Amino acid sequence: MKPAAFDYVRAGSKREVLQLLAEHGEQARIIAGGQSLMAVLNMRLAQPKLLIDINHAADLQHLGIQGGRLVVGAAVRQVELMDRTSLTDEVPLLAQALPWIGHFQTRNRGTVCGSVAHADPSAEIPLCLVTLGGTVVLESLKSKRREVAAAEFFQGVLTTEKRADEMVSEVHFPLREAGAAYRFREIAMRHGDFALVALAACIREREVSLGIGGVADRPVQRRLPLGADLAPALNAFAWSLGAQGDVHASAAYRRQLIRELGQQLIEGHTHARTR
Secondary structure, three states: OOOOOOEEEEOOOHHHHHHHHHHHHHHEEEEOOOOOHHHHHHOOOOOOOEEEEOOOOHHHOOEEEEOOEEEEEOOOEHHHHHOOOOHHHHOHHHHHHHHHOOOHHHHHHOEHHHHHHHOOOOOHHHHHHHHHOOEEEEEEOOOEEEEEEHHHHEEEOOEEOOOOOOEEEEEEEEOOOOOOEEEEEEEEOOOOOOEEEEEEEEEOOOEEEEEEEOOOOOOEEEEEEOOOOHHHHHHHHHHHOOOOOOOOOOHHHHHHHHHHHHHHHHHHHHHHHHO
């Protein structure tokens, strides 16, 4: 299929983007990499009257450390983050997850903030953001700037806290915690396909923050105890997500993946640490 007709503007700055969003609201969409948006447009699941291209807005291309967080601007591509040599030390969970995102062609165009704004429940970047307790920065001319916790930003399948006149201008990833270990694991039909189940873990001395993607209608994170109580806690977490079956996997299989892979991720690290 082909998209419905739309107008196109190449914005030169963040302020121009916000002005266009204030003027056009629901009738406008932001495009950067277009890896998710173009598919939605081609299927006519969305029919905006205006596309706002942010690729030439220099003030949306920033990437760096500020206030104990890795700050990623709206126009930063996934490959730029993946190629950051210090990322393994700064945000190791993100460094482990990025190679699982699609294929190198899609990572070359797709943006970090675009993945967050799209809010696919199987996406790796939103899962890492929620697991780490990250923040989404929303900006508009009317409400100026507000920061929303990632767990509150994602509200359902392709549904977020973002208002029609707002843009996701930045996302903030907390830096590595001293003494914590990070693990990521994903099961898909093929590497690069949507995750049947994805798990992201921040393992501390006495507890683990475990995030699950691809099961509920959004990424979900829970703090679970280590030790003998881990298995029942994983089982309760798996059941709480309301898994649904489809042509790729049954609900029971998804729950079993959470139990088994969760145990492997967490206990594999703790056993290695005690040897």
